[in-house]
Amino acid sequence: MEDCxxxxxxxxxxxxxxxVNNKVIIRDSIIAPNVIRSTVSRLKKNGxxxxxxxxxxGTEVIRYK
Numbered sequence: 001m002e003d004c005x006x007x008x009x010x011x012x013x014x015x016x017x018x019x020v021n022n023k024v025i026i027r028d029s030i031i032a033p034n035v036i037r038s039t040v041s042r043l044k045k046n047g048x049x050x051x052x053x054x055x056x057x058g059t060e061v062i063r064y065k
Contacts, residue, residue, distance in 0.1 A: 011039040015050060018063040027058040036061065 011031055018024050026036060033052075036059050040050045049065035 011035055012043065015039060015043060015061065015063070016048065018050075018061060020063055020065065023060060023062045025055065025058045025060050031059070033059045 009031060014026075014031070015036070033054055036052055040048075040052055040061070043050065047065065049063070051062045051064065053060045
């Protein structure tokens with residue numbers, strides 16, 4: 001019997017790991033844009049500051065705080 005390893009992407013931890021004043025493009029096939037926007041909104045309540053913009057390559061996220 002083979003062991004199956006399931007890896008779950010944590011959107012919150014991914015966004016928190018972005019360095020301040022750094023821009024990252026997340027492909028839509030990795031994380032859906034609506035999930036990124038809702039997570040950004042939730043993290044703003046905890047003091048984080050992000051700007052996200054949809055581009056042809058994916059969702060561009062910039063962390064400010």
